[in-house]
Amino acid sequence: FNDMLNGHIVTFQVLLKDEPGVLSSILASFAASGGNILTINQGLPINGCAVVTVNAETSGLQGSLQDLLTKLNSVDGVLRSEVLAG
Secondary structure, three states: OHHHHOOOEEEEEEEEEOOOOHHHHHHHHHHHHOOEEEEEEEOOOEOOEEEEEEEEEOOOOOOOHHHHHHHHHOOOOEEEEEEEEO
């Protein structure tokens, strides 16, 4: 709760292709950037795409949020990523 008050918990939304390994690559990007994933919620794929919402604690990021978004968007199979809250 204290991290939420200090702005260290961020909600990301990622639109990805429904292909093996894409979600795993996203999670690896968070880990490599120093983000600590708190929750993951993936919707059912529709027309070959799925929406994934990730809540992460970001006080340990080794770069900026924009750097992480750039990294997420460069993952093969990611169509779009954005910060929803935080």
